[in-house]
Amino acid sequence: MPLPxxxxxxxITLPDGSDHKGTVFLSQAINHPRFQAGAFSYASDFEAPExxxxxxxxxxxxxxxxxxxxxxxxxxxxxxxxxTSSANxxxxxxxxxxxxxFDPEHMSGFQPDMxxxxxxxxxxxxxxxxxxxxxRIGNGAIIGAGSVVRGEFPPYSIVTGNPAEVRRLRFxxxxxxxxxxxRWWDWPAEVxxxxxxxxxxxxxxxxxRVAPN
Numbered sequence: 144m145p146l147p148x149x150x151x152x153x154x155i156t157l158p159d160g161s162d163h164k165g166t167v168f169l170s171q172a173i174n175h176p177r178f179q180a181g182a183f184s185y186a187s188d189f190e191a192p193e194x195x196x197x198x199x200x201x202x203x204x205x206x207x208x209x210x211x212x213x214x215x216x217x218x219x220x221x222x223x224x225x226x227t228s229s230a231n232x233x234x235x236x237x238x239x240x241x242x243x244x245f246d247p248e249h250m251s252g253f254q255p256d257m258x259x260x261x262x263x264x265x266x267x268x269x270x271x272x273x274x275x276x277x278x279r280i281g282n283g284a285i286i287g288a289g290s291v292v293r294g295e296f297p298p299y300s301i302v303t304g305n306p307a308e309v310r311r312l313r314f315x316x317x318x319x320x321x322x323x324x325x326r327w328w329d330w331p332a333e334v335x336x337x338x339x340x341x342x343x344x345x346x347x348x349x350x351x352r353v354a355p356n
Contacts, residue, residue, distance in 0.1 A: 146336045149182045165191045169213060175200075177207050181215030181264065181328075188221050199223065202230035206251040214264035214282070215328040222271035231256035231276055263298065264328040283313065283322060298323055318347050325354055 147154040152171040153162035166187045169180035175196040192198040200211050201224065209228040213219075232239040233255035243253035258277030262268075266280055269288035274280075279295040280302075286292055287303030287310075296302050299313040299322065312319065327335060327342065327350065334355050335342075341349040 144336060144339060146183070146332050149332075154185060165189060167191075167195060169195065169217075169219075175203065176205050177203050177209065178211045178213075180213040181217070183215055183328075184213050184217035184219070186219035186223070200225040200227050203227045204229055208254050208257045209276070210259045212259060213262045214266065216265045217262060218267045220268060220270045220272070220288070223268050223274070224272075225260055225274045226276060227260055228256040228258045228276040229254060264326075282328075283319075285313065314347075321347050321351065325350060327354070330355055 149168060150171065152167055153164060154168050155163035155166050157163050166185055168182075169184045169186055170182055172186075172195045173180050178196050178200060186195060186199060188198065196203065199219070203209070203211055203225070207227065207229040211225055211227055232241055241253065243249040256276055260274060260277060261279045262274075263280055263282035263284065265283045266286070267284075268274070268286040269290070271288055272286045272290045272292065274286075275291065275293040278292050280286065280292070281296055281298035281300065283299040284296055285301045286307070287301070289305070290303050290307040291305040292302060292307040296307075296309060297312070299319045300309045301311050301313060302308065303310055314322070327338065330338070334353075338350060338353045341353050
C-alpha cells in the first residue's frame with residue numbers, strides 16, 4: 144500500500160470522499176518560524192483549529208528564542224499541549240512577576256528559559272498529554288494519555304503519569320539498538336511502503352531483510 148501524500152494538509156479521506164479536517168500533516172499545517180515538524184507527522188483534534196501551531200504550542204511565539212522540533216512519523220492525539228520555554232518565569236529574584244513582558248521594548252529580549260523541546264521520530268503522544276519546556280523524547284517512545292512530561296526519555300520507552308516516568312521499554316535493548324541503526328523513517332517513501340508488513344509485525348529480522356542496502 145502506498146504511503147499517503149506528505150504534501151497534503153489533510154491526509155485522511157473519509158468513505159464519502161471528503162477530507163477529514165480533524166487530522167493534519169503538521170509539515171503542511173504549521174507555518175511558524177520556531178516550530179519544525181518532519182514528514183508524515185500528524186496531529187488530530189476533535190475541534191480542528193485554524194492555527195494548529197497556537198493550538199499545540201500556545202506559548203511558542205514568532206519572537207521566542209526556543210524551538211519546538213517534532214520528528215517524522217509522529218502521532219499527536221487530541222488535547223496534547225507543548226508548554227515551551229517561553230512560558231517559564233524567572234525564579235532567581237525576589238518575585239516571579241514578569242515585569243518586562245508588559246513593555247513592548249523589552250518583551251522580546253526577556254526570556255529566562257531558552258531550552259528547545261525535541262520530539263524524536265515515530266513518537267506517539269496520547270490524549271491530553273502535556274509536554275513541558277525542554278523535554279526530549281527519544282525515537283519510538285509512547286507517551287500515555289494525560290501524562291505530564293519533563294526531562295529526557297529514552298528511545299522506545301513507554302512513559303506515563305504525573306510526573307511522567309518510564310514504565311518499561313517496548314523492546315529488548317538489542318532490538319532497540321537495531322531499530323535505532325535502521326532509522327526506517329529516513330528510508331525512501333517507496334521502500335517504507337513496501338516494508339509496511341514488517342513495520343507492523345514487530346519482526347525485527349523481517350525489517351532488516353527488507354531494509355535498503
